[in-house]
Amino acid sequence: MAKNILVLSLLVITCALVAAFEPSPLQDFCVADPSNTSNPLGSRVTPVTVAQIPGLNTLGIALARIDYAPWGVVPPHVHPRATEILTVIEGSLEVGFVTSNPDNRLISKVLQKGDVFVFPVGLIHFQRNVGHGNAFSISGLSSQNPGVIxxxxxxxxxxxxxxxxxxxxxxxxxxxxxxxxxxxx
Incomplete structure (x- = not known):
């Protein structure tokens, strides 16, 4: 009888532990939902700044996901308060920035999947998908509110x-x- 009670007790404890277990938040796979790029520029920027996630306040960082249709562009722009580091996740991008006066020198490069490029704070820069399919990149910015002009x-x-x-x-x-x-x- 004592043996049966012991087995039953172990079974109840095991079931209680299994029922109380919280599954891991990790996923085996995640299918991303690309943003709509059907606009005159053929690109869509999805920002992740303090405006979207207040928890970024005082951390000095922001992110952006950029989706590009074939030959889509992010037109020349400036982030007045942040340096940007861009990583190509899928596709091929031509990227570049222009140095300040008096040289106004164009620094550009064609990036492939996995390549990284840095745009210094306050300089005019751009991105263009030069591949035959869709592309997307992730950008990290050195400010919770980088601004864009x-x-x-x-x-x-x-x-x-x-x-x-x-x-x-x-x-x-x-x-x-x-x-x-x-x-x-």
Whole structure:
């Protein structure tokens, strides 16, 4: 009888431990849901900043997932408060940045899956998918709020608009060209 009680007790304890066990949060696989890239640029940036995750407050970091359609671009832009490090997860990307005045030298490279590139804080930079299929990358930024200034949007889409005669002179083009560009933004 004592033997049966001992076996029953061990069985109950074992069942209680199994019932109380929390499964591991790790997954065997995860199918990512790529962002919609059907827009004029052929890219979609999904930011992960303090605005999306308040827990990043005071940590000085942010992330972004960037999805690219074939020949999709992230147009020339600046992060005024952060250096960016980009890793290609899938596809081939042409990336580059322009050094500051007076040289305005273009530093660019075609990256493959697994390659990494750094964009220094405050410099104009861009990415373009040069592969035949979709691509995506992950960027780490050195600020919880890196900011982004897209050059074309800022220059041609400001509110109120920058005077078209000023832009025509700055870009050394006809005023009608500036008017066309401003109409797009």
């Amino acid at each position: 897209t050059i074309a949007n800022a220059v041609f889409g400001s509110n109120p608009a920058i005077a078209d005669d000023l832009l025509a002179k700055a870009f050394q083009v006809d005023k009608s060209v500036v008017d066309q560009l401003q109409a797009k933004f």
